[in-house]
Amino acid sequence: MFLLVVIAFALIAGITYYQYREQVRDYNKDRLERKENAIKKDIDRTLKSTTYQLLTDKIPFIFKEEIFDIARIHGENVTLYDLEGRPLISSTEKLFNSPVKEAIPQRILDTLEASVIEKRFVERIETEIPRQLSYSYINDPRFKPLAILQIQYENSESFINKEMREILWRMGVVALIVFITAIILAYVLARYITQRLKAIEEKIKETQLDKRNKKVDTQSLPTELLTLVSAYNGMIDELEESAAQLAQSEREAAWREMAKQVAHEIKNPLTPMRLTVQSFERRFDPEDPEINQKLKEYSNTLIQQIDTMSSIASAFSNFADMPAQQSETLNVPKIVKLALDIFRERNIAFAKADQEILAKFDRTQLIRVVTNLVKNAIQATVNTEDPQIHVHVLEVDALVQISVSDNGLGITEENKPKIFEPKFTTKTSGMGLGLAMVKNIMETYNGSITFTSEEGKGTVFTVTFPKE
CATH class of the missing domain: 3.30.450.20 (PAS domain)
Incomplete structure (x- = not known):
């Protein structure tokens, strides 16, 4: 106006x-x-x-x-x-x-x-x-x-x-009077409308899904607002019905999501267990003088993966506390090497520091972190002509850094902000929970996970956590 x-x-x-x-x-x-x-x-x-x-x-x-x-x-x-x-x-x-x-x-x-x-x-x-x-x-x-x-x-x-200036001056005075009148009229109209809408506003503010909502009385309302209030009252009826359906759907969705996450996490140790058994079966030689030592190593690998599955089952019993923090002093390069032994790919290169790097971390969780990052790198280099995966363990002041780099497809700019979101994945298989779990683990141990990636050239994931 x-x-x-x-x-x-x-x-x-x-x-x-x-x-x-x-x-x-x-x-x-x-x-x-x-x-x-x-x-x-x-x-x-x-x-x-x-x-x-x-x-x-x-x-x-x-x-x-x-x-x-x-x-x-x-x-x-x-x-x-x-x-x-x-x-x-x-x-x-x-x-x-x-x-x-x-x-x-x-x-x-x-x-x-x-x-x-x-x-x-x-x-x-x-x-x-x-x-x-x-x-x-x-x-x-x-x-x-x-x-x-x-x-x-x-x-x-x-x-x-002179006459024109006088006319324009008079027009300006009239315009000012009309403008002030318009302000007053607009204020009066706004007050009239907002007073009628105040009750509806309060009812809408009080509307919640988890309780029974009251309807607005339509007897004293003017015709202009009757349609709006009737629509609100109809919405209340539909809202109560939808709330019941939504609660049931949320419960079902929560169970389905939990089942998917459990299946995903259990599948991670099952794959290396299968590979370990196949490798043992293929390389078994009764005449080998080191057969007892190899058998012991294979047994230790299987036991560790079984312990991982047990830890996953325990953690999912109380998902809010996952992962359970059980710190122990570990030689990080040794544990990383142990996690890499389950992979048969020859293009995985591991470079570790000459001296041992001791840090307090949960053995099972550290293996899970390395396994998830290496599996992602392998899947990223499936279509690469000469796939290369490099794993590094470094000691930086009071921190330990583990980096996994590949020369795969890389991550697009569009997907970078969503890379750590649960259920986000660009693969045809998998539930997209791996990196979200890794991020959760690192945050539990006051660590962090970062990445750099260039589309078509590769990606580097780096996890960092304190030694103490």
């Missing part, structure tokens, strides 16, 4: 100003033409009554006195020029008192000569008082040009401009 008021008065003021400017221009044009015709009539009368020969060089003698009378009678300055634009005589004394007499510019002479119909040219001069210079030919009785007449006409704009 305010905007419409301002725009309307701005348009009215603009149109009024434009209309006044047009009227001023038309008024000055008509007045100049009338002045010009009257002056030319007096000049013709003087030419007819003179005893001098009607020649251009006689003009100063013919109008020696008359030009001042003509200028005084009509209230305009008059100057006569020869046909070449040189001044002959003028009612403006300054022109002939000055050392250099001003001639008519050549462009005006050319335009005047080209103006076949009117033989007239008008030029507007912008000075402190706007004026116009009118040029036209003076002819003898046989219509032969004798001289060029210049009339200095001062535009009569001061009075009209």
Whole structure:
């Protein structure tokens, strides 16, 4: 409403100003033409009554006195020029008192000569008082040009401009009054509407899914709000029905999600257990003198994976506390090497520090972290021509860093913010819980997980945790 008021008065003021400017221009044009015709009539009368020969060089003698009378009678300055634009005589004394007499510019002479119909040219001069210079030919009785007449006409704009300013001022006052009235009216209307909507607002604020919501009484409401309130009351009925269905769906979804997470986490140790058994079966040689040592290593690997499954089952029994923090002093490079032994891929390179790196961490959880990161790297390099996976263990001050890098597909910019979200995955298999679990484990041990990736070139995941 305010905007419409301002725009309307701005348009009215603009149109009024434009209309006044047009009227001023038309008024000055008509007045100049009338002045010009009257002056030319007096000049013709003087030419007819003179005893001098009607020649251009006689003009100063013919109008020696008359030009001042003509200028005084009509209230305009008059100057006569020869046909070449040189001044002959003028009612403006300054022109002939000055050392250099001003001639008519050549462009005006050319335009005047080209103006076949009117033989007239008008030029507007912008000075402190706007004026116009009118040029036209003076002819003898046989219509032969004798001289060029210049009339200095001062535009009569001061009075009209004063009137225009007064009108615009009055319009501004009216606009201000209307604007203030619009503000008051808008305030009154807003108060009326908001008072009626207050009850509905309070009811909507109190609306909750876990309790019975009251409906709004429609008996005392105006017709304008009746439809809105009826829709709200209908929504309350639908909300109660939907709340019951939603609660049942949430319970079912929670059980399904728990089942998916348990299956995903149990599948992680099952895969290395299967690979260990297959590797043992393929490499078993009763005549090998180190068979007992190898058997012991395979047994330890299976026992560790079984312990991992047991830990997963225990952790999921109380998911809010997962993973259970059981710190023990570990030689990190040794545990990482142990976790990598279950993979058969030959493109996995492990570079560890020469000295041992001791840190307090849960053995099972550390194996889970490394296993998840390496499995992701393997899956990222499936379609790579020369897949390379590098695992590094570093000691940085009081921190331990484990990095797993690959030259696989990399992670797109779109997927980077979502990489640690549960159930997010770009693979055709898997539930997308691996990295979320790793992040949860690292945060439990006051650690962190970060990554850098370039699409088409590879990814580096780095987990960092304190030694103590």
